[in-house]
Amino acid sequence: MSFKKETPLANAVFWAARKGNLALLQLLLNSGRVDVDCKDGYGTTALMVASYSAHYECVRELIMQGADINLQRETGSTALFFASQQGHNDIVKLLFEFGASTEFRTEDGGTALSAACQCAHSRVVETLLKHGASVHDQLNDGATALFLASQEGHVTVIRQLLSSGAKVNQPREDGTAPLWMAAQRGHSEVVKVLLLRGADRDADRKDGSTALFKAAHKGHCNVIEELLKFSPSLGLLKNGSTALHAAVMSGNPKTVKLLLKANADPALPNKVSLRHADYNILYTYY
Incomplete structure (x- = not known):
């Protein structure tokens, strides 16, 4: 965390809070010479x-001295947001004891839960959900907490979010669903969990690509195997191409071989043109 210093006393308060120096704080x-809610140029408070910084006793002291728990930084972040972001569950619980709210959002729509x-x-996710955080909140681009967790492979x-009612197929504004993003990132275990909880394997983005198509393009064989277990179909895209096209055109022989073993049809539709080298890859393994 970076912040502009304002006055010497405010500077000292910020230093004490950052270092966990309770006695100085x-x-x-x-002394009565500094406001407990003094701010730097970005709106950051002690x-x-x-x-x-995970200094529990300093957090408690500031609260007992009357600090406003729900003040927002210039970016919209609150003390709860920062504690949640850093994984400080004991501090998250303490903030809730004194009235912290899960409703505040950052400038990009982020919440403590996201x-x-x-x-x-x-552990923080569990605490936030117990205190009313909504699994349905979305960033400005439409991404949900489930989407973000799927993107990172968590x-x-x-599982926590799905058990709390998160919508497994809720896409971002560009049509990207959590399953598509997990497949694109190569998170096979996430793909498996999402499919078991009802994710639409063949849902496409606005560009027409599906999770299987993207996994084939990226060469994520473990993801492809999970997707094919759920359904052996390669799924024809709107432009007439399939996952086999994606594998061939990305030049990944291992992926091509996997798809052919899954009984993919090597007679690719004429709508998608392939280079001569692409055909060589395909028929080497057919």
């Missing part, structure tokens, strides 16, 4: 700094 606050899910802090968090 108490001395400064008890409570945010202490929460980010931050914890993206960073795989499952299986435990994904």
